[in-house]
Amino acid sequence: MTKGSHLEKLCLIRDGVGRDNISDFTNNLIRGYLLEYTQTFAVRNIHPSLRREVAVSKVRFNYGTETWETATFDLPWYSNRDDHVLLTPKDVLTKDDTWINKTDLIDNFRSIPTAIPNAQLREQINNYFRKMLPRLPKRKDERQAAFRTVQQFPKLIDFYIKHKEDTGDQAESISSQRVAFSQQLYLEQFRELVELLQGKTGFYSVPGNSYDDAYKRVLFLKDVIENKGGHRIFYIHGAPLEREEDLHILYRMTWIDTTSDVTREANDGRGPVDFKVSQGAEDKTLVEFKLAKNSQLERNLKNQTLVYENASDAKTSIKVIVYFTAQERKRVDGILKKLKLVGDKNVILVDARKDNKPSGSKA
DSSP: OOOOOOHHHHHHTSSTOOOOHHHHHHHHTHHHHHHHHHHHHHHHHGGGGEEEEEEEEEEETTTTTTTTEEEEEEEEEETTTTOOOOOOGGGGGOOSSSSSSSHHHHGGGGGGGOOOOOOOHHHHHHHHHHTSOEEEEEEEHHHHHHHHHHHHHHHHHOOOOOOOHTHHHHHHHEEEEEHHHHIIIIIIIHHHHHHHHTTTGGGGGGOHHHHHHHHHHHHHHHHHHEEEEEGGEETTTTEEOOOOOHHHHHHHHGSSSSEEEEEEEEEESOOEEEEEESTTTOOOOEEEEEETTTTTTTIIIIIHHHHHHHHHHHHHEEEEEEESHHHHHHHHHHHHHTTTTTTTEEEEEEEOOOTTTTTTTOO
8 A cells, every 4th residue: 555644645635735735746756866967968969059058956865964966967958938947758757637636536536435345434435425415416516525425434535546556558549649648649640730820921010009910810710720721730630639728829829029028828927828918008909718518608708707807807708719610609609699709800710620621623
């Protein structure tokens, strides 16, 4: 059974502990290894003009002196950020949630007690879980009851972690698939977008205020996707993108060489907005991207951007909705009609369907 206090294990699944925290912790833990790896790669493959000798603090802990040690490395240097670059071996990369996480534990809670060999403890857990449920429970009620049960019986986390450790090979396989997906999407297919955008005269020198800058880039992107074959970027092995975060990365690539300040996932107190584009304190525009199949689309269109505008002191906002099927378009049209947003200039629909875009030879 995995060692560690129940408090430590509860920290793994508490709110606020997600992939970013785990990633930061892991990077700090293996910093020395990553620095050595980066230096070896850089010396072999990167021109000296793009490298710099960097003194890095807290590389390793000296147990004799009980102090952190600083060491110097020859590392890639990113002049725009005035900072060094740290590389990570592809075989230790992953994507999305960590293998052990709160969502997975709660979603699969019902299967955990069955793995407990102690029949008395198993019945206590099941009985407590049932008591936490209302008479007609919804999915939200079940999740809350599961989390309360885990807090009451933290030993459940031991069995959950043991199961995840025993199926570690599956984690490695899933991670490899996700990294391969990212390589295909970000390195190969997104490069095609850049080439398409570069072919548009004056794309990377859009003048105007923050709204004009943001709006014209959305329209450029829409044109590339709908009329220049850019829709192909959105499909991996025939299936459309599943994550709105990938749309964000795609849009961010259109902001090369801009005078505007472009902040992704800016948070001014009411949650992160996809993009905040600004040209000074008095000129701010927000841009939100949504997939048409998003179950919260109607609520987001009705409330979210207004909240963000008030929090950011932004006077303008743009909502971009990407759809992949005629059925998704029909759903969006229904929502826009209900919210009286049909024809609204600031709600831009992007047609990423592949069944209505014949090749030039067949058009």
